[in-house]
Amino acid sequence: MEDYAKELEASFRSIKEGDIITGTVIAVNEEGAILDLQYYAQGVIKAEDMSSDPNFNILEDVKTGDTIEATVVKTDDGEGNILLSKKEAVQVLAWDILKGYMDEKKSIQVKISEIVKAGAVAFVEGIRGFIPASQLSLTYVEDLEPWLGKQLEVRVITVDQEKNKLVLSAKAIEKEKAEAEINHKISMLAPGTILEGTVESLMPYGAFISLPEGLSGLVHISQISQRRIKKPSEVLNTGDKVKVKVLNTNDGKISLSMKAVEENTEADEMEAHQAEEYSSKEEATTSLGDLFKKLKL
Template identity: 70%
Template sequence: MEETMKDYEKELEASFRKINEGDVISGTVIDVNEDEVTLDLKYYTQGIIKAADMSEDPGFCVKEDVKVGDVIEATVVRMDDGAGNILLSKKEANAVLAWDVLKQYMEDKKNLEVQVSEIVKAGAVAYVEGIRGFIPASQLSLSYVEDLEPYKGKRLTVRVTTVDPEKQKLILSAKEVLREQAREEHDHKVAMLVPGTILEGTVESLQTYGAFVDLTDGLSGLVHISQISQKRIKKPSEVLKVGDKVKVKVLNTRDGKISLSIKAAQDGQEAEEIEKTDVRNYSSGESLGTSLGDIFAKLDIHV
């Protein structure tokens, strides 16, 4: 009984609170129709939001996007709409509150589901929290998008990358999400490779320190120069060329990188691990001078 009285006191106190035009208040949706949304404000009267004042998003549908029980924040436009209700606008509240929400989305790197509402020059438009957001063409996909029209009406998972309330600027990116997903898929595939497995691949590039081999399925690995041939070579191009089909043995999979050996795959013997050679930082665009002395020193071979 005591809890009931306390609840009643809170409701009574709320009903006498002062509400002014321009205030941003919240209420619970108790009715939705095509023309308006009715809110319980825990006040002596209800709040009304006209459908046109709900969102700037042209794809917004009040009957589909608003449900009874939803809590909505809106700005008080007029204390009496002519029928004794408080007239509210969610669009006006969005202009103030949504930017803080968007900033938090950006900080949290939150994935958001949006629908492209229109195609514009150099990109697409989608709405988040009722705010118009721009997705540059370069951020729609992992690859270059020449024809933007197929994206109209398409649903995308995006992240907020730029929030500027003063300039009313909201930039979104689908590419950032896709890149992370691709990286996770790649790392999973790499983790599934079992050291010692013999695979077939194609030499895709030659570097001074070794050869990169395409293993298909989006994977490639490095064959260090010391693991290319049984004989001593000064550079990979002495025995390999781009496009060569080779058999390789998986030595290890560390940090999403694949270390391979042609030498071990050829003679069936376990290749020597390169414990002191850090190949994780190598890329196809780097160069590294490697002498025979350096190779044997790194392999820790005693002759």
């Protein structure tokens, strides 16, 4: 009954040149692939009509059971089969898919197939994509040759079908990962923590301090010194080693205070001094008491 239903359905189908149809791969060889189209005739895609990617290998990249969308080139190839082209279908369908990738900010794996002036080339959904050298990594890339054949996680950042322009970026993903790591480290900082850092830059409103774990925080000018200053350079120089106290970590930013460290130090010194005085008085009192105990009246 199932076979009869399929035949009945096929009898009502009409396939014409230019249609994009879907089929299941039932055989693959070096020359091409044969597809079951749920139709009276089978579909045939020649190897050269599969992909524009120079790294494409039909025996490795196409498997029995794969579902493929392809454009009808001829309804009869001379042997009763329907001649198809996946490359043509890609040109129609891929741009919408790529636009979706860009809108979703989807991360995709690609392999760099070519090094060109100012960047690299990788294919996505059968479309040639360009990765500018500035978008290969967070760090500056001077020599592009070692990147040939490298697998990269990228994001689609430009899709322009009219200009046949597809631009990819690995840097965008690396930047997000780095920001997430920094935000995690910041979230682990408890207010009140005392850290040692280095003055990395001075601004009219305060000083930026380089901290351990690749973090950076700001000491507002009002938190630099206990005495009133007009500008940070009155008491600080770039490269100075300083101790700072974490005030808060709101909105992924670290607010620091040098003044609070000074206040803590003074309070600790005063407490230690008072404890020492108390200890000395107690010792003196005890010694005097001992003397009276030894007196015989």
